[in-house]
Amino acid sequence: MGGKDPGETGEGVGSLRPLPLSVQARLTLATAVLSLIVCTAIGIALDLLIRDRLRQDVFADTQRATTEWIGSMTATPSPPVTTSEVDLLQLVDAHGHVVVASRAASGRPPISTLRPASDDRIQHGVACADGECVMFTATRPSPQEERLLWGGAAHVVYAGLVEPPLLGTRRLELLLASGVLAVSALLTWIAAFLIGRTLRPVEAMRARMAEITVTDLSKRVPEPPGDDAVAQLARTANKTLGRLEEAVEQQRNFSSMVSHELRTPLTGLRARLEEALTYPDVDPRAALRDALSTADRFQAIIEEMLSLARVRTAAPGHREPVRLGTLVGEEVASRRAGLLIRVDAEEDVEVLGNRVQLGEVLTNLLVNAQRHARTVVEVRVERRDGQAVVSVRDDGAGVAPADRERVFEPFVRLAEGRRRDPEGSGLGLAISRAIARAHQGDLGIEDSPQGPRFVLRLPLPPRPPT
Known part of the structure; x- marks a missing residue:
């Protein structure tokens, strides 16, 4: 009382769901079904072919026996001497009486009542009686032979052979069915072995991927030897993990530098405002002007940070030919x-890119060169080594070799740069390099006789086919 039928709660048999099969199980099952279908079709074709071939052989033997006996007959035929497997031979007259027969067929009724017509003198058939079937050939002698031997009376010669067991029983089908099942099972086992061996590296990759976390991206999936799809997948996964590790490391460093760069002006801003509130003799308007100046610096840093993030994580946007x-x-x-x-x-040094972003790179390079130059800035645009090259050189103090990579890191500013531009953010060169790499190029510092030489390299567009 008060109980619920299983069907009402959804917990009965109708709510059961089959367990999902693995990829290996699905592929193995598909192979088993396919191999069973193919082997069954082959077995049916073999069964029909073997049965047809056996019938043809038996009828060929019985036909040969009738023609040989007819060729040796006289007006008073004698029982034939059988020398082959065909041992049932009878000569039957027009009234259906056995005139003469071989030893095995003597005392038996006519093998069949089939009587070929004069225009179709050889016919085959199967006659069954008392649980025994006989495959036979009924041959009628030619009219000339009938006139010479029996005065024109129609006679029929029968030659028969007890139907072979393969034709009279289902033994052949049982043998073929056993072969079909055995071959299907063998093919399924081979397929399961090969599929498991093929998917084993994938399972190893899955297990390793499950171990990788955001806090430890140094692990890599095992790479199987060779150059097949699985090996290529493993190499691609490792390259992706490498890029992901690099991006996460950059993000961590970036976050650390951002917090450091923003903490200093924020601390100064807070101190200035607290001073204005604590000491009445502090000019509040001057404090507000200082706070507004610091807020402007915050805004500039944040905008440049957003610009750097967009360049690093997005495509260059609309591309067009840029001279x-x-x-x-x-x-x-x-x-x-x-x-x-x-x-x-x-002239005509042209690349495909985002005009605004490339203009920003050139602006940053020119600003940087003018900041450190003494008298002159030199800009050169040329084709070199299959690339478009823009070099910007000034005659300033230069950059030490040990610092040539550091200056492209976010918020890194050398002592000379801080002295010449105390309000700078240290993001201009980092943004410029990110834009160059987003255009499949690069930006670096190369040797020069005097001062630093910043070199922007961009790929030239492919030439149209001639």
């Missing part, structure tokens, strides 16, 4: 009068 010589001329023309900027640009 670097023209772009350099526009950026140089927009600079304030002051230091001399010399431009040496080859």
